[in-house]
Amino acid sequence: EPEVTQTPSHQVTQMGQEVILRCVPISNHLYFYWYRQILGQKVEFLVSFYNNEISEKSEIFDDQFSVERPDGSNFTLKIRSTKLEDSAMYFCASSEKGYSNQPQHFGDGTRLSIL
Amino acid sequence: KNQVEQSPQSLIILEGKNCTLQCNYTVSPFSNLRWYKQDTGRGPVSLTIMTFSENTKSNGRYTATLDADTKQSSLHITASQLSDSASYICVVSASPTGKSTFGDGTTLTVKP
Numbered sequence: 412e413p414e415v416t417q418t419p420s421h422q423v424t425q426m427g428q429e430v431i432l433r434c435v436p437i438s439n440h441l442y443f444y445w446y447r448q449i450l451g452q453k454v455e456f457l458v459s460f461y462n463n464e465i466s467e468k469s470e471i472f473d474d475q476f477s478v479e480r481p482d483g484s485n486f487t488l489k490i491r492s493t494k495l496e497d498s499a500m501y502f503c504a505s506s507e508k509g510y511s512n513q514p515q516h517f518g519d520g521t522r523l524s525i526l
Numbered sequence: 527k528n529q530v531e532q533s534p535q536s537l538i539i540l541e542g543k544n545c546t547l548q549c550n551y552t553v554s555p556f557s558n559l560r561w562y563k564q565d566t567g568r569g570p571v572s573l574t575i576m577t578f579s580e581n582t583k584s585n586g587r588y589t590a591t592l593d594a595d596t597k598q599s600s601l602h603i604t605a606s607q608l609s610d611s612a613s614y615i616c617v618v619s620a621s622p623t624g625k626s627t628f629g630d631g632t633t634l635t636v637k638p
Contacts, residue, residue, distance in 0.1 A: 442623055453631070454570070454615065459624040467624030502569050511558040511577045511622040517569030
């Protein structure tokens with residue numbers, strides 16, 4: 412069964428540095444998402460992406476964050492000038508269509524640790 | 527403020543028994559309600575999705591219900607198995623492709 416893959420599984424970065432988290436969505440999916448989960452807290456929606464544009468974003472997704480689909484397979488989340496509070500698990504997800512009844516398929520996440 | 531509250535926080539049951547997990551929400555507008563299973567160290571896996579007009583949805587031993595009037599949902603698991611041990615998360619979305627509000631999850635432990 413096709414799956415969403417995320418790399419790396421764990422990223423350690425110094426505060427103030429930029430980090431890029433990578434995701435390969437399921438090949439025929441058109442909608443892409445990023446979520447984060449701070450340790451011990453609930454999952455939070457960051458952004459959705461379709462047709463090379465941001466569809467929706469949350470209040471968390473400020474100018475520090477950006478997303479890109481640099482080629483036909485990868486979907487990336489860039490965090491500029493990382494802060495300690497950016498430490499979290501970041502999940503990528505994709506769905507085939509943008510309808511309410513479409514399931515989103517999640518990757519297993521990238522654990523980001525900011526030192 | 528959009529909120530999703532789940533209960534109980536944790537639950538321990540014996541293998542073969544049934545259980546029901548609860549979800550109350552105050553998300554508005556409403557697009558859909560999803561139940562996910564999340565194993566430790568893994569990403570969430572979709573179990574059921576319900577839109578406004580649906581009041582029940584089954585996926586094998588999992589049956590979800592939705593009462594859009596009272597803004598409540600439940601997830602019923604029948605004939606539990608050891609592999610059902612996981613966190614079950616209720617997610618309510620205000621639109622089809624974004625602005626989802628997640629609950630804290632219910633941690634289910636199934637014991638032999």
